[in-house]
Amino acid sequence: MLVKNRAIGLGAGLLVSALALTGCTAPGSSGGDGGAVTLTLATVNNPQMKDMEELKGEFESAYPDIKINFVQMEEGDLRAAVTNDVASGAGQYDIVTVGAYEVPQWGELGWLVDLTDALASDAEYDVDDLLPAVRTALTVDDKQYAVPFYGESSILMYNKEMFDAAGLTMPNNPTWQEVAEFAKTLNTPDHAGICLRGKPGWGDLFAPLTTVVQTFGGNWYDMDWNAQVNSPKFVEGVQFYVDLLKEAGEADPVSVSFTECLNLVSQEKVAMWYDASVAASILEDPNASAVAGKMAYAHAPVVETDESGWLWSWNLAIPTTTKNVEEATTFVKWATSKEYQQIVGETLGWTRVPPGARMSTYEIPEYKEAAAAFAPITLEVMQAVDPKQPGVDPQPWVGVQYVTIPEFQDVGNQVAQLVADAIAGRTTVQEALDAGQKIAQAAGEKQK
């Protein structure tokens, strides 16, 4: 057939050129490796993970029988793909990168391999070196289901030059009221007073906002799983956040999450930023940032609590559906070991060592020197945060800026969308949270 021939011709042409482009090896070609096992690892595309992929050769030469394939994904896609895979038992991944929110839930469901013994039995691995708060969040009934690859808390970052120019001084443990005053003073046509996330999403807007709500004395649920979303304290916290954004925040807040703020801060368009502690290492990198050396850091602002930082970690875990538990464990231990941190420091630079997972990281002399601006405060905050009771009142789950129930990401997202409407002025905070209360209550009922 005439048409087909032509199409095949075209196809063949494209194929040839594509082949020529690649040198044509499947990232997963385990072909002629004899007995080698190939592991598939799903991960987010954060800088620390990109470094891990870059260094996988070190692992493969130390363990010639194991090959690793990285599948990098954007955070939302990773959640969708991995949840689908693990929940249906498809078993496509040998190692998955799981957030602190999912680990306890998946562990309890029996989806993740219990790593307690594998970690404890290896003295050199030194499992007790892992940051206790992070480890707590990954452990259910004394079983540890994942290992933190890196961890973070939230801190207040501020541009010291702007503060000095305005004659202001930031305390090490500021209150939100103080921060709001600073923000209003420093809000000029040239730069905004503060950058806060407004992008609707449980992991975007509600990461910082939940910590604000908690330090104002509110929370998602009480001890009996009654939703508290339109309680006066919750409303007060959200109202404060929305007002602060309006009066001294960045432009177009609904578009803004971590990367957008990073952009603004690193170009001196904002005086303060409350966000993940890992941001500091990027702000201090003179290649990426115009404010390197001009920044200073303080604890997360508080109101009624002593500390208010969040606690997050990206962790490596092994789905029970994998056939290669032993090899997968070997890699997971390697990537979270003290040795790996040395390799990162020596080959890629000491500021790129994954932070917030091991206490010993903060004792490495080279790291202490390279990360002097932000390492001490990161460790300080991460040790001060209590994931069992981050707010004023006790809560029936372990976790700071999230609730470890399956429905939470849905509840968080929907309430975040409502709050975004309030930020845009299409509705009031009270109306938004009244609607949110119903959504949260329905999810709470399922826990009773």
Place this chain on the structure above:
Amino acid sequence: MRSLRSTLITTFTWILVALFFFPILWMVFTAFKSEADAGSIPPKFIVDLTLQQFEAVFNRGMGYYLLQSTLASVGSTLIVLALAIPAAYGLSIRPIKKVQDVLFFFISTRFMPVAAIILPLFLILKTIGGLDNIVTLVLLYTAINLPIAIWMMRSFFSEVPLEIIEAAQIDGANLRTELVRVVLPIVLPGIAAVALISFIFAWNEYFIATLVTTVNARTTPPFLVSFVDGRGQFLAVLSAASTLAVLPVVIAGWAAQKQLVRGLAMGAVK
């Protein structure tokens, strides 16, 4: 007077075209910037151009993903043509009872939101062992493109003058010769258009590819979006990857452009 007006219209056309094309132009420009320049406030027009983003993209092995995308798109486009040409021809010579119902069935298969069908699909694929296999993508993309292909192609066939076919039948041409020798050449540009549109959809499909492939059958779109970094800047590297990913389709689109327009028009007949 007339030529002045013509010049004015041409100028107006180019201004509109430039505005419309600007986002793409800016994307290509951004691809040659460093991340810091890409995110500069206000936007920078004069920067040091660099190839480091393209280097980063290739270092992560974009070639393999391009190959998989090529297999998936070319493969599915060929099957789409092989199925849609006879079907559309059949539907246009009729009279099948309820032609419209058949047509409508085809088109309605496009209404199912992918998000609703993806889990059943995933479970089926898991059961039959079709995950992370390029053949799976080829078949799925064929199913997605088939309705539009048949719908478009049928309208082309229905414009083939009856006399031409009747003449062929008097000559005693059998069905295949009739289709291949007489009708196809007439609708060839139309086929090119359908092929290109199928190819573009398959080339750009992202959601299904993200969920049913991991390593071996991973296509370009999931790879592209994996440059979105939750903890850093990514605009320049994403632009570079997007520029590379769109290049083959643009070239194909450019090359097939005349065919495409003529195909959609089927003006060749007259």
Place this chain on the structure above:
Amino acid sequence: MSVGPAGGAGPTTHLNGEEEDMTVTAPPPVGIDPMSLPAVAQKRKARVARRLVMPALIFSIILTQIPFLLAIVFSTLNWNQLRPDRIQFNWFANYLVVFTGPDFLPSLISTVTITGSSVILSLLFGLVFALLLDRSFRGQALARTLVITPFLVMPAAAALIWKWSMLDANVGMVNWALELVGLPAVAWNTEFPIVTVIMMLTWQYTPFFMLILLAGLQSQSREVLEAASVDGAGPVRTFQWMTLPHLRQYIEIATLLGSIMMLQVFDPIAIMTKGTGGTKTLSYLLYERAFIGLDVGEAAAFGVVTVVLTIVTTTIILRSLFSVFIEGGKR
């Protein structure tokens, strides 16, 4: 438009599905008209036709209907992916959620608003571009290629580029241009989320409409147009009385295919507005139910309702509105 009385007076065979194929673009009427064949040949043709359609039909049924049937089954289950211990049959509880819950109606309105406006705008822009690019001028081929490009870029990448390079409040070119002419910067996603999505969609789909309409323009008989011009009809009248009726069929097919593609829109919403401010379309809502809510049953129910709804709407549109158009275009 000359839809006029001809439409009402047209043959009444619409509903039995027999008339549509005879549709033919205006002058001169060409097409395969089976009525002129003898009855025997007709039967043979029918058999041949069936044989030709079967492979595609079977392929489509297997690949689309099996998952769809499974989705119908799922829609009657109480099934959250993270609660595998609580999967159970719950009759129509999920449909109850669809119809009595607060999500469906606003989402339906968003879908109609966004798809409708984008289709209309794409059609208008597409027509303008088609008319402009149908003229021969220097660089015509290049101009056409440039205009087609937005349709070729991967939607997710296009949405990201728009979010960052075009609409961003600080680094975006749109606000930069606004400030250049002395207008205040606009917080697009915060203040006008619907506009953002429509703008992006229109940009992306205008080329598709343009291509089909350009095709329509080029299939016009030059002699007829020239004759009209000799008769002294100005360009506006020629457009109104000759070109527009001729384009009708092309407008219809472009609208139909364009709507189908835009109904599925996902990326601009997921990347830019996250469903706020009336941008939570059915396809985004469905994604949320399935991948954020992890609620397999509810997602399936929403999916089934969406499909049924689209089929009903499209049937009405195809069988009434479009046939009227078609009959009206006939003479």
